[in-house]
Amino acid sequence: MVSSEILDRLSATLASRRDADPTTSYVAKLFHKGQEAILKKVGEESFEVVMAAKDGDRRALVGEIADLWFHTLVLLAHEGLSHEDVLAELARREGISGIDEKASRPKD
């Protein structure tokens, strides 16, 4: 079974691409292009997830969700966040199902 440590390793790789040459790395190129380009990829991959699910293509669905997760990790890194922030939020939600999420979320 693949461990969630892959997220730690991938996030470290993403962080290392911040100052990398955009001509040698897809991630560095996305960082270089900026938020708009990253958001465009997140939108495209979200749509592809929906289409794969509607087509009933389970193999494609896994691939498209991997693309979506990957691009959301790039977005998090771009915004100075990481998967750990999301995991912490999910952990916080354990045991509070049934209550209003927005009302229960800590203020920034």
Ligand SMILES: N=c1c2ncn([C@@H]3O[C@H](COP(=O)(O)OP(=O)(O)OP(=O)(O)O)[C@@H](O)[C@H]3O)c2ncn1[C@@H]1O[C@H](COP(=O)(O)O)[C@@H](O)[C@H]1O
């Ligand atoms: N997990 C991924 C990963 N998943 C998807 N992709 C890239 O995301 C893009 C997906 O876009 P599309 O499917 O829309 O295909 P495309 O039309 O070629 O995309 P565009 O060129 O239009 O953006 C492809 O270029 C994929 O190669 C990824 N690129 C990198 N990683 C990981 O990120 C690490 C660092 O990557 P580099 O910065 O490229 O070294 C790698 O070692 C991998 O672990």
